[in-house]
Amino acid sequence: MSRVFNTPEIVSPGTRRHVLDMAAEVGYLPNESARTLATKKSNMVGLVWDTDHRRPGWRHPFLQDILVALKSALSAQGLHLLMLAPDRGAGPDSRQRFLRAVQRHNVDGVVIIDNGSRDPAVLALVDAEVPCVALDLRFTGPTCTSITSDNAGGGRLAAQHLIDRGHHRIATITGPPETWPAAERLAGFRAALTEAGQPLADADIASGDWYLDSGYAAMKRLLPRSPTAVFAAGDEMAVGAMRAIHEAGLRIPGDIAIIGFDDIEVAALVPPGLTTVAQDKTGIGTAAAEAIVAMLLGSPAPAEPTTLPTALITRGST
Amino acid sequence: MSRVFNTPEIVSPGTRRHVLDMAAEVGYLPNESARTLATKKSNMVGLVWDTDHRRPGWRHPFLQDILVALKSALSAQGLHLLMLAPDRGAGPDSRQRFLRAVQRHNVDGVVIIDNGSRDPAVLALVDAEVPCVALDLRFTGPTCTSITSDNAGGGRLAAQHLIDRGHHRIATITGPPETWPAAERLAGFRAALTEAGQPLADADIASGDWYLDSGYAAMKRLLPRSPTAVFAAGDEMAVGAMRAIHEAGLRIPGDIAIIGFDDIEVAALVPPGLTTVAQDKTGIGTAAAEAIVAMLLGSPAPAEPTTLPTALITRGST
DNA sequence: CTGAAAGCGCTTACAG
DNA sequence: CTGAAAGCGCTTACAG
Structure with a gap:
């Protein structure tokens, strides 16, 4: 029995x-x-990873760290993680492709690691009131909450660090502006500079798409302004920017200092070492697991996002 | 109906x-x-990822690429990927922790991405004749097959490249010797050198654990032999070795040339660019999906491993 | 070709 | 406390 x-x-x-x-x-x-x-109830948590068919999955390098932490924390609760394949069943309503998969499998809740676009298929989950936690996406609803780093705080850390180093001509490379983390990082960075009495000029802002090449291109656009320091809102872009700086015959940090965001593996490896604002990848994965577990146990979805602290890591580039 | x-x-x-x-x-x-x-039948393929409790999951940087490819190919067949949480149910038999999870969920087949150790819990899957495909692990059985890069061929590519560059004092940093890929890479490398009339001396072999620090340490051991070229069987270790070389005041490739294996992201980023033997990560993930699908459709498990070609990528380090 | 029924292995009221 | 039964939503022989 x-x-x-x-x-x-x-x-x-x-x-x-x-x-x-x-x-x-x-x-x-x-x-x-x-x-x-x-x-x-299935004891399975769904994972929505990639949404975008053009790009084979979101390949941000620290995703793996988050995933490992998420899986471990879920395992500890006896929950399995089901990577959802979009359901292209009957009915032309592709908005429902994740929702259908969730319903067919009686998935208990969903973790969303998305590429920043507000995909209608993801929103359909929110509307259907499936318990879900989104990483780096600002989702709210009776059953939805978000986990993210303290991006604004991290932006402030970056600004303060450059100010402390005595820089006055400061520029920044942002992520896609419509993106929550990009907006927050810029907001924090800008606020700290303003408070320090050296507001950021619009011409000193260039934006990229998080990836290396875009950082390279953005830095080229910034170079004519001859900044003495630049904050790239992602390490990949920072590495691209460093390349552009070198190609211009300038030295790091002598001519231009550079600080990134994320603390991915390469940050420590690329000479002279990239100073960066570190995200707590394991903490994010663990927090996501805790959030979903709490909701499955009946807790209401926190209206405010859960925010994890960031930390300044100083290396040779500043 | x-x-x-x-x-x-x-x-x-x-x-x-x-x-x-x-x-x-x-x-x-x-x-x-x-x-x-x-x-x-559940239309779910299980994924055994980490086995080792001491290490939070296998974090080889290209794992993510394989995973994305695997998931995409499986999705295309309408199969979902279930990340198996080890089942610590009743019964002290921890050997069965994956098998139990598989049975409880009626998982159709399993993909094993393991850290190279022959975990008894993984072998239990093989013994139970669950359809499984192992990546970089040499498993055989009526329902088991393996996918791997042509590691021996890649080792030969590395050797040939160094020979072509005119090197005569050649050393190597291997992965854990008990590991299949490490053994194959070394075997291919050594065979090509022998055929070229310059056999590898035992003293010119140092082994690491794939990770960066071990490459650094191994290189330090090799330095007294003053090699003019070294083949590191993994890029992470190669980067560690490069650091040791720099610290010794030597130049790359002027004093010592270095070639790696894998072609992970940092290979292109670390100056002067790491020459390496590239693995086809997407191909591996796709091949794993194809293999498991074929078995689910009734094909017998191929006795021989499926081998994917490697390719030499020349950068500044040689 | 097409109903109606049994069975897959659990959980959960419902009687004892 | 503890049986015995119904029901979850499918698939699959089994009769028509």
Whole structure:
């Protein structure tokens, strides 16, 4: 009887022992499909990873760290992670491709690691009131919450560091402006500079798409302004910018100092070492797991995003 | 009736239309749990990722590329990827922790991305004749096959390249010797050198654990032999070795040339650019998906591993 | 070709 | 506390 496993306090010690012994002897394993069919809960958390068909998945280098932490924390709760394949079932409504997959599998909740665009198929999950936690995406709803780094605070850290180093001609390379993290990092950076009495000129702002080449291109646009320091809102772009600086015959940090954001592996490896604002990747993954678990247990979705602290890591580039 | 969906050729066009219309109108979605319960097939492929509790998941940088390719190829077949949380259910038999998870969820097949150790819990899957494909692990069995790069061929490419560059004092940093890829890379490298009439001395071999620090340490051990070229069997270790070379006041490639293996992102970024033997990460992920799909369709497990070609990428370090 | 029924292995009221 | 039954939503022989 399933009572022995699910509500042992309700069954007498004698029968309990007996049933347990039998189960152990036969090597009884409960069948999850049958359980799911009966209860409508699957003990599976869905993962929406890539949304964009043009790009083969979001390949931000620290995604793997987040994923590992997320998986570990979920495992500890006995939850499995199901990487959702978009359901292209009958019905032309591609907005529902994730929702359909979720419903068919009775997935309990969803973690969204998306590329920053507000994909309608993701919004459909929110509308359907599937419990979900989004990473680096500002989603709210009765069943949705967000996890993100303290991007504004990180932007301030970067600004303060450059100010402390005595820089006055400061420029920045931002991520895609419509993106939440990009907007926050810029806002924090700009606020700190303004407070320090050296507001950021629009001409000293160039934007990229997070990837290396865009940092290279953005830096080329910034070079004519001859900044003495630049804050790139992502390490990949920072590395691209460093290349542009070198190609211009300038030295780092002598002629131009540069600070990044993320602290991905290459930051430590590219000479002279990239100073950067580190994100707590493991913390993000763990927080995502905790958030989804709490919601599955009945807690309401926090209206405010959960924010993880960032930290300045000083290396040779500043 | 499920016949309309599963064996449409067996039902008359009239009723088929009718049923389809009704289904579309109601927004009918088949329930996977019920289907799984009835058929014992779940349309889910399990992923065994980390086995080792000491290390939070295998963090080889190109794992993400493989995972993305694997997921995409599986998605195209309508298969979902379930990241298996080790089942620590009743029974002290931890050897069965993955097998139990597989059985409880009726997972159709398993892809194993493991850290190279022959984990008993993974072997239990093989013994239970669960269809599985292992990446970079030499597993065989009636239902098991392996996917890997042509590591021996890649080792030969590296050797040939150094020979072509006119080197005579050649050393190598290997991966963990008990590991299949490490053994193959060394074997290919050594064979090519021998054929070229300059066999590798044991003293010119140092081994690491794939990670950066071990490459640094290995290089320090090799330095007294004053090689003019070294082949590091993994890019991470190569980057560590480059650091040791620089610290010794030597120049790359002037004093020592270095060639790596993998072609991870940093290879292109670390100056002067790391020459390396590239693995086809996307190909590996895709091949893994194809292999598991073929087995699910009834094909026998190929006894020989599926081998993907490697390619020499020349950069500044040689 | 097409109904109606049994069965997949659980959980959960419902009687004892 | 503890049986026995119904029901979760499919698939698959089995009769028509």
